Amino acid sequence: MGKVLMKGNEVIAEAAVHAGCKYFFGYPITPQSELVAYMARRLPEVGGLFLQAESEVAAINMVYGAAGTGVRVMTSSSSPGFSLKQEGISYLVGAELPALIVNVVRGGPGLGNIQPAQSDYFQVTKGGGHGDYHTPVLAPSTLQEIIDLTEAAFDIADRYRTPVILLGDGMLGQMMEPVEFKELSERKPEQKEWATTGTRGDGKPRIISSLELNADALEKRNELLQKKFTMIKQNEVRFETFETEDADYIVTAYGTAARIAMNAINKARKDGLKIGMIRPITLWPFPEQPFIATRDRVKGYLSVEMSAGQMVEDVRLAVEGKAPVSFFGRTGGVVPTQEEIYDQIIQLAGGVEV
Known part of the structure:
Protein backbone atom coordinates (compact mmCIF):
# COMPACT_ATOMS: atom_id res chain seq x y z
CA MET A 1 0.00 0.00 0.00
CA GLU A 236 -1.08 -9.89 27.48
CA VAL A 237 1.85 -8.03 29.05
CA ARG A 238 3.81 -5.96 26.53
CA PHE A 239 6.96 -3.91 26.98
CA GLU A 240 10.17 -2.88 25.25
CA THR A 241 13.67 -2.73 26.74
CA PHE A 242 16.77 -0.90 25.51
CA GLU A 243 20.33 -1.51 26.70
CA THR A 244 19.24 -2.90 30.07
CA GLU A 245 21.75 -5.77 30.08
CA ASP A 246 24.70 -3.66 31.24
CA ALA A 247 22.80 -0.65 32.58
CA ASP A 248 23.75 0.94 35.88
CA TYR A 249 20.60 3.06 35.78
CA ILE A 250 17.32 2.53 33.97
CA VAL A 251 14.88 5.16 32.74
CA THR A 252 11.25 4.12 32.42
CA ALA A 253 8.68 6.03 30.41
CA TYR A 254 5.79 5.43 28.02
CA GLY A 255 4.18 7.12 25.03
CA THR A 256 5.53 10.53 24.03
CA ALA A 257 7.69 10.79 27.14
CA ALA A 258 9.50 7.59 26.11
CA ARG A 259 10.40 9.05 22.71
CA ILE A 260 11.97 12.09 24.30
CA ALA A 261 13.68 10.07 27.02
CA MET A 262 15.26 7.81 24.41
CA ASN A 263 17.11 10.78 22.90
CA ALA A 264 18.44 11.69 26.35
CA ILE A 265 19.52 8.09 26.96
CA ASN A 266 21.39 7.96 23.64
CA LYS A 267 23.24 11.15 24.56
CA ALA A 268 24.10 9.75 28.00
CA ARG A 269 25.42 6.56 26.37
CA LYS A 270 27.66 8.64 24.10
CA ASP A 271 28.95 10.38 27.22
CA GLY A 272 29.96 7.05 28.71
CA LEU A 273 27.06 6.44 31.08
CA LYS A 274 25.45 3.01 31.12
CA ILE A 275 21.77 3.96 30.93
CA GLY A 276 18.96 1.67 29.78
CA MET A 277 15.24 1.98 29.26
CA ILE A 278 12.11 0.01 30.10
CA ARG A 279 9.10 1.19 28.08
CA PRO A 280 5.76 -0.22 29.25
CA ILE A 281 3.42 -0.78 26.32
CA THR A 282 0.64 -2.27 28.41
CA LEU A 283 0.07 0.08 31.33
CA TRP A 284 -2.35 -2.50 32.68
CA PRO A 285 -1.33 -5.18 33.07
CA PHE A 286 1.84 -3.40 34.16
CA PRO A 287 5.04 -5.14 32.98
CA GLU A 288 6.66 -6.12 36.26
CA GLN A 289 8.97 -8.69 34.67
CA PRO A 290 11.71 -6.37 33.33
CA PHE A 291 11.92 -4.62 36.69
CA ILE A 292 12.14 -7.91 38.55
CA ALA A 293 14.90 -9.00 36.14
CA THR A 294 17.00 -5.88 36.77
CA ARG A 295 16.23 -4.63 40.27
CA ASP A 296 18.91 -6.68 42.05
CA ARG A 297 21.79 -5.33 39.95
CA VAL A 298 21.00 -1.75 38.89
CA LYS A 299 21.81 1.29 41.00
CA GLY A 300 18.50 3.03 40.42
CA TYR A 301 15.51 3.85 38.23
CA LEU A 302 14.13 7.13 36.91
CA SER A 303 10.44 7.34 35.98
CA VAL A 304 9.80 10.10 33.44
CA GLU A 305 6.19 11.17 32.99
CA MET A 306 4.05 14.03 31.74
CA SER A 307 2.31 14.10 35.11
CA ALA A 308 2.96 14.84 38.77
CA GLY A 309 3.94 11.20 39.29
CA GLN A 310 1.59 8.27 38.71
CA MET A 311 3.28 5.38 36.91
CA VAL A 312 6.17 5.79 39.34
CA GLU A 313 4.01 4.09 41.98
CA ASP A 314 3.75 0.93 39.87
CA VAL A 315 7.49 1.07 39.24
CA ARG A 316 8.15 1.20 42.98
CA LEU A 317 5.77 -1.71 43.58
CA ALA A 318 7.62 -3.79 40.96
CA VAL A 319 11.06 -2.86 42.32
CA GLU A 320 9.98 -3.72 45.89
CA GLY A 321 12.54 -1.42 47.51
CA LYS A 322 15.52 -3.31 46.07
CA ALA A 323 16.78 -0.20 44.27
CA PRO A 324 15.98 3.51 44.58
CA VAL A 325 13.30 4.90 42.25
CA SER A 326 13.41 8.59 41.31
CA PHE A 327 10.83 10.64 39.45
CA PHE A 328 10.84 13.51 36.98
CA GLY A 329 7.71 14.96 35.45
CA ARG A 330 6.14 18.04 33.92
CA THR A 331 2.46 18.84 34.34
CA GLY A 332 -0.34 20.94 32.90
CA GLY A 333 0.47 20.09 29.30
CA VAL A 334 4.17 21.02 29.52
CA VAL A 335 6.27 18.46 27.65
CA PRO A 336 9.66 17.58 29.20
CA THR A 337 12.64 18.30 26.98
CA GLN A 338 15.55 16.06 26.09
CA GLU A 339 17.87 18.40 27.95
CA GLU A 340 15.79 18.26 31.13
CA ILE A 341 15.71 14.49 31.11
CA TYR A 342 19.43 14.31 30.36
CA ASP A 343 20.13 16.57 33.34
CA GLN A 344 18.03 14.26 35.54
CA ILE A 345 20.01 11.26 34.31
CA ILE A 346 23.31 13.02 35.06
CA GLN A 347 22.08 13.96 38.52
CA LEU A 348 20.96 10.38 39.16
CA ALA A 349 24.28 8.93 37.97
CA GLY A 350 26.36 11.43 39.90
CA GLY A 351 27.81 13.25 36.92
CA VAL A 352 29.91 12.45 33.87
CA GLU A 353 33.61 11.65 34.19
CA VAL A 354 35.73 14.08 32.19
Missing part, protein backbone atom coordinates in the same frame (compact mmCIF):
# COMPACT_ATOMS: atom_id res chain seq x y z
CA GLY A 2 2.97 2.32 0.58
CA LYS A 3 3.59 4.92 3.24
CA VAL A 4 1.27 7.87 3.72
CA LEU A 5 1.67 10.99 5.84
CA MET A 6 -1.13 11.17 8.40
CA LYS A 7 -2.05 12.84 11.67
CA GLY A 8 -2.13 10.62 14.75
CA ASN A 9 -5.85 10.94 15.41
CA GLU A 10 -6.58 9.93 11.82
CA VAL A 11 -4.19 6.99 12.08
CA ILE A 12 -6.17 5.65 15.05
CA ALA A 13 -9.39 5.93 13.08
CA GLU A 14 -8.06 4.27 9.92
CA ALA A 15 -6.39 1.54 11.98
CA ALA A 16 -9.75 0.80 13.59
CA VAL A 17 -11.36 0.48 10.15
CA HIS A 18 -8.61 -1.92 9.10
CA ALA A 19 -9.28 -3.91 12.28
CA GLY A 20 -12.89 -4.40 11.22
CA CYS A 21 -14.57 -1.66 13.24
CA LYS A 22 -17.64 -0.28 11.47
CA TYR A 23 -19.40 1.41 14.38
CA PHE A 24 -18.38 4.59 16.15
CA PHE A 25 -20.19 6.68 18.74
CA GLY A 26 -18.48 9.75 20.09
CA TYR A 27 -18.41 13.43 20.82
CA PRO A 28 -15.80 15.96 19.67
CA ILE A 29 -13.30 17.31 22.18
CA THR A 30 -9.84 18.76 21.54
CA PRO A 31 -7.21 17.34 20.98
CA GLN A 32 -8.92 14.29 19.45
CA SER A 33 -11.68 15.90 17.36
CA GLU A 34 -9.98 14.91 14.08
CA LEU A 35 -10.58 11.27 15.00
CA VAL A 36 -14.31 11.89 15.22
CA ALA A 37 -14.36 13.88 11.97
CA TYR A 38 -12.38 11.18 10.16
CA MET A 39 -14.79 8.47 11.28
CA ALA A 40 -17.75 10.57 10.15
CA ARG A 41 -16.35 10.53 6.61
CA ARG A 42 -14.75 7.10 6.55
CA LEU A 43 -17.28 4.71 8.05
CA PRO A 44 -20.01 5.26 5.42
CA GLU A 45 -17.41 4.34 2.78
CA VAL A 46 -17.07 0.85 4.29
CA GLY A 47 -20.74 0.31 5.05
CA GLY A 48 -20.39 1.35 8.66
CA LEU A 49 -22.24 3.69 10.98
CA PHE A 50 -21.03 6.92 12.58
CA LEU A 51 -23.14 8.72 15.14
CA GLN A 52 -22.22 11.89 17.01
CA ALA A 53 -23.86 11.49 20.38
CA GLU A 54 -25.30 14.37 22.39
CA SER A 55 -22.72 13.79 25.13
CA GLU A 56 -19.90 11.50 26.21
CA VAL A 57 -22.31 9.76 28.59
CA ALA A 58 -24.65 8.99 25.71
CA ALA A 59 -21.76 7.82 23.51
CA ILE A 60 -20.46 5.20 25.95
CA ASN A 61 -23.97 3.81 26.47
CA MET A 62 -24.44 3.57 22.70
CA VAL A 63 -21.21 1.61 22.64
CA TYR A 64 -22.71 -0.71 25.27
CA GLY A 65 -25.71 -1.36 23.05
CA ALA A 66 -23.69 -2.01 19.91
CA ALA A 67 -21.15 -4.19 21.74
CA GLY A 68 -24.02 -6.32 22.97
CA THR A 69 -24.74 -7.34 19.37
CA GLY A 70 -21.17 -8.61 18.95
CA VAL A 71 -19.87 -6.02 16.47
CA ARG A 72 -16.52 -4.28 16.73
CA VAL A 73 -17.30 -0.83 18.10
CA MET A 74 -15.32 2.10 19.47
CA THR A 75 -15.54 5.54 20.99
CA SER A 76 -12.94 8.20 21.64
CA SER A 77 -12.51 11.25 23.83
CA SER A 78 -10.02 13.33 25.77
CA SER A 79 -9.55 13.60 29.52
CA PRO A 80 -12.68 15.50 30.74
CA GLY A 81 -14.88 13.57 28.31
CA PHE A 82 -13.23 10.29 29.24
CA SER A 83 -14.08 11.01 32.87
CA LEU A 84 -17.74 11.15 31.91
CA LYS A 85 -17.52 7.67 30.38
CA GLN A 86 -16.42 5.96 33.59
CA GLU A 87 -19.82 4.64 34.66
CA GLY A 88 -20.37 3.17 31.20
CA ILE A 89 -16.93 1.57 31.18
CA SER A 90 -17.72 -0.13 34.49
CA TYR A 91 -20.99 -1.35 32.94
CA LEU A 92 -19.12 -2.75 29.94
CA VAL A 93 -16.73 -4.65 32.21
CA GLY A 94 -19.56 -5.96 34.38
CA ALA A 95 -21.55 -7.12 31.35
CA GLU A 96 -18.39 -8.53 29.72
CA LEU A 97 -18.70 -6.57 26.49
CA PRO A 98 -15.77 -5.94 24.12
CA ALA A 99 -15.12 -2.42 22.84
CA LEU A 100 -12.25 -0.05 22.11
CA ILE A 101 -12.13 3.22 24.06
CA VAL A 102 -9.56 5.82 23.02
CA ASN A 103 -8.30 8.52 25.38
CA VAL A 104 -6.10 11.25 23.88
CA VAL A 105 -4.97 12.82 27.14
CA ARG A 106 -4.78 16.59 27.73
CA GLY A 107 -3.69 18.72 30.67
CA GLY A 108 -5.81 18.77 33.82
CA PRO A 109 -7.37 18.58 36.34
CA GLY A 110 -10.74 20.08 35.50
CA LEU A 111 -11.11 21.46 32.00
CA GLY A 112 -7.37 22.17 32.07
CA ASN A 113 -6.06 22.90 28.60
CA ILE A 114 -5.64 21.17 25.24
CA GLN A 115 -1.93 20.42 25.58
CA PRO A 116 -0.53 16.86 25.83
CA ALA A 117 -0.32 15.12 29.21
CA GLN A 118 -0.16 11.68 30.82
CA SER A 119 -2.10 12.56 33.95
CA ASP A 120 -4.91 10.05 33.30
CA TYR A 121 -2.69 7.08 34.18
CA PHE A 122 -4.42 6.38 37.49
CA GLN A 123 -7.83 6.72 35.89
CA VAL A 124 -7.18 4.16 33.16
CA THR A 125 -5.06 1.65 35.10
CA LYS A 126 -6.81 1.52 38.45
CA GLY A 127 -10.41 1.40 37.19
CA GLY A 128 -11.85 4.91 37.09
CA GLY A 129 -15.43 3.77 37.67
CA HIS A 130 -17.12 1.84 40.45
CA GLY A 131 -16.46 -1.74 41.42
CA ASP A 132 -13.50 -4.12 41.40
CA TYR A 133 -12.36 -4.09 37.81
CA HIS A 134 -9.51 -3.49 35.38
CA THR A 135 -9.32 -2.70 31.69
CA PRO A 136 -6.33 -3.56 29.51
CA VAL A 137 -4.51 -0.35 28.53
CA LEU A 138 -2.22 -0.07 25.49
CA ALA A 139 0.10 2.95 25.15
CA PRO A 140 1.76 3.48 21.75
CA SER A 141 4.72 5.81 21.31
CA THR A 142 4.74 6.17 17.50
CA LEU A 143 2.03 6.48 14.89
CA GLN A 144 3.11 3.23 13.24
CA GLU A 145 2.77 1.48 16.59
CA ILE A 146 -0.74 2.91 16.88
CA ILE A 147 -1.73 0.77 13.89
CA ASP A 148 -0.46 -2.43 15.48
CA LEU A 149 -1.86 -1.71 18.93
CA THR A 150 -5.29 -0.68 17.65
CA GLU A 151 -5.70 -4.06 15.99
CA ALA A 152 -4.30 -5.77 19.08
CA ALA A 153 -6.77 -3.86 21.25
CA PHE A 154 -9.75 -5.17 19.30
CA ASP A 155 -8.34 -8.71 19.41
CA ILE A 156 -7.83 -8.54 23.19
CA ALA A 157 -11.33 -7.10 23.62
CA ASP A 158 -12.88 -10.01 21.73
CA ARG A 159 -10.63 -12.64 23.29
CA TYR A 160 -11.55 -11.73 26.85
CA ARG A 161 -14.91 -10.00 26.34
CA THR A 162 -13.71 -6.75 27.88
CA PRO A 163 -13.35 -3.09 26.96
CA VAL A 164 -9.78 -2.09 26.09
CA ILE A 165 -8.30 1.40 26.33
CA LEU A 166 -5.88 2.87 23.81
CA LEU A 167 -4.06 5.67 25.61
CA GLY A 168 -2.32 8.47 23.75
CA ASP A 169 -1.78 12.16 24.39
CA GLY A 170 -2.32 15.42 22.58
CA MET A 171 1.10 15.29 20.95
CA LEU A 172 0.57 11.81 19.50
CA GLY A 173 -2.89 12.81 18.37
CA GLN A 174 -1.74 15.96 16.59
CA MET A 175 1.68 15.00 15.18
CA MET A 176 2.14 13.75 11.62
CA GLU A 177 4.37 10.85 10.61
CA PRO A 178 4.61 8.51 7.62
CA VAL A 179 2.78 5.25 8.32
CA GLU A 180 2.03 2.12 6.36
CA PHE A 181 -1.20 0.13 6.46
CA LYS A 182 -1.75 -3.38 5.21
CA GLU A 183 -4.15 -3.77 2.34
CA LEU A 184 -7.72 -3.43 3.57
CA SER A 185 -9.50 -6.78 3.27
CA GLU A 186 -13.09 -7.65 3.97
CA ARG A 187 -13.33 -9.22 7.41
CA LYS A 188 -16.09 -11.68 8.11
CA PRO A 189 -17.80 -10.75 11.39
CA GLU A 190 -17.04 -13.28 14.11
CA GLN A 191 -20.05 -15.21 15.31
CA LYS A 192 -20.36 -14.69 19.05
CA GLU A 193 -22.62 -17.12 20.85
CA TRP A 194 -23.35 -14.64 23.62
CA ALA A 195 -24.38 -11.74 21.36
CA THR A 196 -27.96 -10.46 21.50
CA THR A 197 -28.71 -11.09 17.84
CA GLY A 198 -31.65 -13.40 18.50
CA THR A 199 -31.77 -17.17 18.91
CA ARG A 200 -34.64 -17.68 16.45
CA GLY A 201 -36.07 -20.22 18.84
CA ASP A 202 -32.98 -22.42 18.78
CA GLY A 203 -31.82 -21.71 22.28
CA LYS A 204 -32.33 -19.85 25.51
CA PRO A 205 -32.79 -16.08 25.35
CA ARG A 206 -29.50 -14.18 25.49
CA ILE A 207 -29.50 -11.60 28.23
CA ILE A 208 -26.68 -9.13 28.84
CA SER A 209 -26.67 -7.28 32.14
CA SER A 210 -24.37 -6.26 34.96
CA LEU A 211 -27.20 -6.16 37.51
CA GLU A 212 -27.12 -8.87 40.16
CA LEU A 213 -29.13 -8.15 43.33
CA ASN A 214 -28.09 -11.29 45.16
CA ALA A 215 -24.83 -10.63 47.05
CA ASP A 216 -23.55 -14.21 46.85
CA ALA A 217 -24.24 -14.39 43.12
CA LEU A 218 -22.54 -11.04 42.55
CA GLU A 219 -19.52 -12.23 44.49
CA LYS A 220 -19.28 -15.29 42.23
CA ARG A 221 -19.45 -13.02 39.18
CA ASN A 222 -16.66 -10.91 40.64
CA GLU A 223 -14.59 -14.03 41.25
CA LEU A 224 -15.00 -15.00 37.59
CA LEU A 225 -13.97 -11.51 36.50
CA GLN A 226 -10.90 -11.66 38.73
CA LYS A 227 -9.92 -14.96 37.10
CA LYS A 228 -10.22 -13.23 33.73
CA PHE A 229 -8.01 -10.36 34.90
CA THR A 230 -5.44 -12.90 36.07
CA MET A 231 -5.46 -14.53 32.62
CA ILE A 232 -4.93 -11.13 30.99
CA LYS A 233 -2.00 -10.45 33.32
CA GLN A 234 -0.47 -13.80 32.40
CA ASN A 235 -0.94 -13.49 28.64
